[in-house]
Amino acid sequence: MHVGSIPTALARAAGSYCGRVRLAAALLLVALVPTNGRADEGADFFEKKVRPVLAEHCYSCHAVSTKKAKGGLELDTPTGIRKGGESGPLVKAKDENSLLLKVVAHAPDFPAMPPKGKIPDTAVADLQRWVKMGAPLPAATANPSAGTPAREFWSFKPVTEQPAPKVSDPKWPAQKADFFILKKLDEQKLTPAPLADRRTLVRRIYFDLIGLPPTIEQVEAFVSDTRADAYERLVDELLASPRFGEKWARHWFDVARYAEDNSTGESTCRPPRFPYRYRDWVIGAFNADVPFDRFIRLQLAADLLPDTPPADFAALGFLGLSPVYHKEPKLSKDVISAFVADEWDERVDVITRGFLGLTVACARCHDHKFDPITAEDYYALAGVMANTQLAERPLKPDASASQDALTTVRLDLLDANMRLDYAKEMRGTAVKEKKDPTPFDLQIKKFEARVADLKKKEKGLDTGTIANVVRDAGTWVNGDNPDWTVIDYQPGKYRDLPVFIRGNPARPGAIVARRFPTVLSPSQPRSFREGSGRKELADAIVSDATGLTARVFVNRTWGWVFGRPIVTTPSNFGALGDRPTHPELLDDLAARFVANRWSMKWLVRELVTSAAYRQSTRHDEKFAAADPDNRWLWRAPRKRLELEAWRDATLQVSGQLNLAGGGPSDNLDSPRSVRRTVYGKVSRGERPADIHRLFDLPDPKAHGEKREATTTPVQQLYFLNSPFVRQSAVALAKATTAGKTTEDGVRALFQRVLLRDPTSDELETAARLVRPAREGAPPAWELLAQTLLASNEFLFLN
Incomplete structure (x- = not known):
């Protein structure tokens, strides 16, 4: 249902208050569009949790590399796992009686595996969870990059500007990117949609650039602006707004897994005291258009760069706010060492997936099965984290x-x-x-x-002002006292890590010097010599891996603007990741991004001023049949507002929004929380705020690759019953309709929320709904306000 169908629903509901409540429920139940969850979540779980168990406990007998796997069972390939061995299928999806679960549990009448003793209970639980998920596996194909020299894989190549291709309509492109879009449309025999009308376009650009809607006055001003460059002027105005950083920093916080506490509240991992300093720094960095290469360097090594302004030390919160796990000192050295290694692993993962789009952490227990990343590469990076300590620093x-x-x-x-x-x-x-x-x-x-x-x-x-940061300090787990294990930090003393055999810190192998991964280095990788190596790592990410780093960020930005990235696995540019739909476009944009001094605002402006962005969302049955996912961008996508944009817009149109920024975070469940949602507390351990829990905020315990919109009945009930929505509806009705006639009040509500006048049918039926309010009936004005706040026209961006 869309808002155009409101008159019929209003007419049915106008007779009674119960009918009016049913109207709101009917509107809310269809306000959201269902989508599927993460397609690669199961494969990620297998690589991170299941394969390491198999590698440590099973590969010695059941692997292709053994030449003759026992029982005909090969567990080191997806094909082998699916096939099973001489005893039959190993795993049946979602079947708790699967052979795998029986043998690892050492169940009666089943062979005990491994024969020397049971695997840890945590590993058994991971296997059970995997089977319950349906036993998902990575693609059972040969490595897509096999036979290709590692550095010749598409994402590892240098980026170069591409010539604009010839297209069917040279007048259509507004930016160079449009030529690549139109070229693909021509190949698919598709044509772009007409330009969006100015009312649609102004609302779209406001939300995409600053995360807030325009007012009706701003809409009318843009519609009446006849200057040829009116749209470009508006884009520049919004890019210069302090609201831009508040919108775009939230995108980055998903990547950086920003949160303000830890998943456990025990005394060994008390929450950081000043997490909001990093949040405020990122917002300021986007507003100041800090070049992306410096943006990376500051977050990894601000304290090691020359002449860093004191305020920029807050950037180190990228690592300084890393998840910390509970480490009970009464546990053994081996157990504590495993927890510490898990923390290093998480930091390697967020750096490599976040900046480089590579799943390097998959090489913790063995060489990467698909990408040219070795276990030595992994421990070379983990060594950097083994010399990096979470700390606090005065910003002076x-x-x-x-x-x-x-x-x-x-x-x-x-x-x-x-x-x-x-x-x-x-x-x-x-x-x-x-x-x-x-x-x-x-x-x-x-x-x-x-x-x-x-x-x-x-x-x-x-x-003075203090921020959560990191400092260089070698880290060792000290088990000299068997009753009290401590972590020993030694500033000025550094260590290289050994390869942990099968990922087990209790089984050290050969020591690996701290360095950048071999495949991303221009020649033989150089060892890091400066302290922890954080500065050298940051330099390598933006110099040795320039092309990959630029591609990854350009791709993320494209996805944040268009709703679908060019590479639909934005944190996996490896062999198992998806290939780009427009490879020449991605390369050209990445090369020009670097040439324009890594300017994030330049990149955003380039995208939102394109003809592709300015298309309407016109539906075409023929085109939809040929390209149902709109992967070739023959129309603008219709996007549901993200949770922050919807909440902020609700506060704005109801007259409650407080634009004060910075400082300690708010409790988003409190009725007094009326600042922008980016200033709300994000928690890993406590019960998340309702809006975070219900509306798809990525889990801040780990790097968030992208957001996946879900639809659940609880979300719909939130629109009906939450104190926030009710409070906003009351404030909206009071601010908009007080002292007005029925018709003027309805018109004012529509203008405030939907940025347009009601149609004659909408005006008539809405008036019939609210007239009983004059006679002391239930608050129909508030119900109408709540209905508009939950309507598709308000919730979606055309």
Whole structure:
């Protein structure tokens, strides 16, 4: 249903209040369009959780490399897993009685595998989850890049500007990108849609550039502006708006898995104190159009670059806000080492998938099965993370000494709090077992004094603005005391990691020097020599891997603008990733992006001023049959507003929006939270805000490749019943209709929310709906306001 069908629904509902509620429900139940979930989620789970288990425990007997796999079972290829062995199929999708689950559980009457002992319970749970998911596997084909020299794979080649191709209508393109779009349309015998009308276009560009709708006055001003460059002037105005950074930083936060706490709240991983400094820095960076190559360097190594302004140290929150896992000091060195290795792995993953579009973390347990990434490449990068410590830093010149002192005090405080908690726990156990608690009383007193002293020192160091950052420090897990495992950070002392055999830190192999992956290096990769190697890593990402890095960001930006990226696996440009629909376009844009000094605003402007972007969403049955996914862009996509844009627009049209920015985050579930959604708290551990939980915010525990829109009944109930929607509807009705006649009130509501006048049918039926409000009936104005806020015309971007 779209808003054009409102008159009929209104007419049916106008007779009673219950009917009016049914009207709202009917509108809400069709307000969203269902889409499928992530197609590659299962394959990712297999590569990260299942294959490492098979590699460590099964490959020695059941792999192609053994020449003669036992029982005819080959577990190192998707084909072998699907085929099974002499005992029959290994896995039946979603069947908990699958042979694999029986043998790893050492079930009676089944062979026990592996024969030497059961695999860990966590690994069994991962296998069970995988089978429950349907036992998804990567494509059971040969490596698509096999037989091709590694550096000749499409995404590893240098980028060069491409000549504009000849097209059927040379007058149609407005930017160079349009020639490549039209060339593909010509090949597919498709034609572009007409240009969108000015009312549609102005709403589209406002939402895409600043994440807020225009006012009716701004719409009318643009419609009446007859200058030939009126649209380009508007684009430049919006790019210069401080609202631009608030919109576009949110895109980046998905990639950077920005969050303000950890998935567990135990004392060993207390939340960072100043996470919002990074959020505010990213917003400012987009507004200032910080070149993307510098944007990368600052986030990885701002503290190691010469002449970095103090405010830019906040960029280190990219790593400084990394997920931290609970590490109980009473656990063994081997267990703690595994947790620490998991943290390094997550940071390698977010860097390589986020900047390079490569699944390097798949090489943690073995050489990558599809891409030319070796286990040595992985541990060369993990070594950089093994010399990088989460820290706090005052944002002022020459703050290194203060940073070191503050970080030391914070670590000592963390340790003292853990020891205090442990002493209290042991005292409680002693009392329960009727033993003498006096020794623990003494420990409690000692550590309480220690905590108080450290808090005093911390307060003395907490001067000025402080950000969560990283610093260079070698990291070791110290198990000298069998009762209390500690993590030992040593600034100024650095280490290279060994290859952990099958990903197990307790099985070290050959040591690998810190360096960039071989396939991305112009020649034999050079070892990193400067501290942790973060600066050299950042330099390599934007110099040695210029083409790949530029392609990945250009592709993400295309997806954020057009709703569908050119490469539909934006964080996987490897062999198992999708191929670009428009490879010449991607290369040309990436080359020109670099030539234009990596300017993010230049790139966005280039896309939104194209003829392809300015098309209408006109539907054509013939074209839709030939290209149902609109992959060739024969029309503009119709997009559902992202959760931030919908919430911010709702606040704006209801007169509640507060444009104050920066500082500590808001609780989005609070009725007092009326700032833009980007300033709301994002949590990994606590119950997420309703709007984050229900409307597809990527899980901030890990890098977010892209958003997938879902449709659930709970979302629809949110539009009906949430305090936020009700509060907004009340505010909207009050701000818009007070003191107006029925017709004027209806007209004002439509103009405020839908940016147009109601049709005569809409005006008549809406008037019939709200007239009983004059006689003390239920608040029909509020119901009408809520209906418009939940209508397709408000929720979708044409």
